[in-house]
Amino acid sequence: MTAGLYAARARLNTRLMEKISPGGQVLTTDWVDNYPGFPEGVSGFELVDRMRKQAERFGLEIVRGEVTRLSREDDWILVHMTESTLRTRAVIVATGTIPVKLGIPGEIEYTGKGVSYCATCDGPFYRGVEVAVVGGGDTAVEEALYLTRFASKVHLFHRRDQLRATGILREAVTTHPKIQIHWSTVLTEIHADDRKLVRGVTHLDLKTGQTGQLPVEGVFLFVGQTPTTSFLQGFLELAPGGYVDTDLEMATVQPGVWAAGDVRSKVLRQIVTAAGDGATAAFNAEKYIETRFGYSHAPKTTGAPAGVAS
Amino acid sequence: MAGDNVLHVSDAEFDEMVLKSDIPVLVDFWAAWCGPCQAIAPTVEELAGEFVGRIRVAKMNVDENPKTPGKYGIRAIPTLIVFKGGQVAEQITGAVAKSQIVGALDKVL
Known part of the structure; x- marks a missing residue:
């Protein structure tokens, strides 16, 4: 422009x-x-x-x-x-x-049904529920912070053990009471109910090899461009x-x-x-x-x- | 003005104006706080003019009308749904190029 x-x-x-x-x-x-x-x-x-x-x-x-x-x-x-x-x-x-796609099962299928690449657009649909954010850069952290306005809890998944985001954003996200950071952890699958609405994710801890499930209704992906x-x-x-x-x-x-x-x-x-x-x-x-x-x-x-x- | 061809539909009017329509209806679910919704609005207005008589074009503000988006499991906007005979025929999420929307409309005609 x-x-x-x-x-x-x-x-x-x-x-x-x-x-x-x-x-x-x-x-x-x-x-x-x-x-x-x-x-x-x-x-x-x-x-x-x-x-x-x-x-x-x-x-x-x-x-x-x-x-x-x-x-x-x-x-x-x-x-x-x-x-x-x-x-x-x-x-x-x-x-x-x-935005780059993560390439995990459920991602494309449930886009618009809980999987999102735009917190500004879709954040208000997640009032009072838990959501997951994936990524560690400025965008992921900014959007995680933005989502705390609506969601009851924001789970930030990052595959590394430190964030790439700029200092002021790192400070804000690591001290925010509604944000839980899952370090060195990736998502492996997104699950939905019979209406195809997202109900949870499977995650994998890269250091321990342990997997787990988390009941979230929204998955916001900011893993690069x-x-x-x-x-x-x-x-x-x-x-x-x-x-x-x-x-x-x-x-x-x-x-x-x-x-x-x-x-x-x-x-x-x-x-x-x-x-x-x-x-x-x-x-x-x-x-x-x-x-x-x-x-x-x-x-x-x-x-x-x-x-x-x- | 192409904008004259776009209906604004509410939860209360949805059955009558969309589900019972005799021709397919493209519904643009949007909200004021959504940048990409503003981005595709001119395209939707153009399409209303180009498809006049063949496809009805409506917009629904999801802030003012929570029931219908809830019913159709809409969790992202903009979402465009083409209803034909009261059923979801085509669904597009996010701001996309005009050609992609035209493709969806051509499919239901």
């Missing part, structure tokens, strides 16, 4: 292709406390809404559509979508990530894990193609780092279009097309 904002302000003819709705993972975030400029924090939805309005104020066109692949035709890049194809000089890939890059296969060589390698200017190995945000190979995936990537990518895309094709601050209708896939 930031790439779109910068590209629109640069007066490039910019289109943001969006599969579902702008915002992605931020939309499922209840409260954002680490994006600067919001001293009280801001809801994920409101932050996305503000970013979208800001970009649209400068003329960013947001188009709903699913990009299926990219290809090259001389100096043009073709963005193939399910219903049409866009010919453009530059593409910024900002497709982000989606995987990049949305299958549409790049055959066009761009992907890094291990499917991420997109770039240089410090967000350029990929394909001329005219940049990447920004969580989809990139990098250490810290946050809204603020994604926004920084987006600005850098759009700036470099503008310079590339200007020097390579001689378009320069042309009116929007005749400007060089640039696409942002999100």
